[in-house]
Amino acid sequence: MITIVAWLVGAASLLAVIAFRRFSDAADRIVAADAFAACAIGACLTAAAFTGEVAFIDVAVGFAIVAFLATVGWAFALEHDPTGGDRP
Amino acid sequence: MTMIGTLLMIFGAVLLVIAMIGVLRLPDTLSRQHAGTKAATLALGVMAAGLAFVVPSTGAWVRICLLVIALWVTLPAASHALARAAVSRQLGSARE
Numbered sequence: 001m002i003t004i005v006a007w008l009v010g011a012a013s014l015l016a017v018i019a020f021r022r023f024s025d026a027a028d029r030i031v032a033a034d035a036f037a038a039c040a041i042g043a044c045l046t047a048a049a050f051t052g053e054v055a056f057i058d059v060a061v062g063f064a065i066v067a068f069l070a071t072v073g074w075a076f077a078l079e080h081d082p083t084g085g086d087r088p
Numbered sequence: 089m090t091m092i093g094t095l096l097m098i099f100g101a102v103l104l105v106i107a108m109i110g111v112l113r114l115p116d117t118l119s120r121q122h123a124g125t126k127a128a129t130l131a132l133g134v135m136a137a138g139l140a141f142v143v144p145s146t147g148a149w150v151r152i153c154l155l156v157i158a159l160w161v162t163l164p165a166a167s168h169a170l171a172r173a174a175v176s177r178q179l180g181s182a183r184e
């Protein structure tokens with residue numbers, strides 16, 4: 001049954017990667033990267049359920065904090081440079 | 089209990105897929121972000137609740153509570169910062 005969870009999380013990750021590749025705007029790409037980080041946290045939880053190893057939950061907490069810092073950092077960069085550096 | 093946990097995890101994973109479909113299909117940055125952040129918060133919360141049933145130990149429960157608190161604190165804050173950035177970017181483009 002946990003295998004179903006793994007497949008669903010994999011499908012969600014694939015959709016996040018497709019979204020990242022499809023969007024051209026920097027803000028949209030950050031949204032897609034944030035969504036992919038959520039999928040990665042879901043994958044950590046799935047791995048914890050598969051193995052019964054609680055260390056994966058620690059990895060998920062670390063991932064959540066790193067994703068938060070990355071998103072806030074990129075948002076700060078976008079806010080202070082509205083072109084996002086992706087336009088001449 | 090393991091069955092309940094597994095079903096909760098499947099439900100959370102389905103919510104995660106729905107969130108990603110929303111990110112992919114919605115028309116603009118703010119609505120994409122709405123889909124991604126809100127649904128992912130719920131999805132990961134439900135998956136964490138399911139995991140608490142699957143791995144029944146005190147250490148796991150403490151870590152899961154920590155994870156859920158971290159998610160509930162960080163995801164809305166990151167979403168708010170990104171929304172501000174997206175709006176200022178749109179305003180900047182409108183001024184040009």
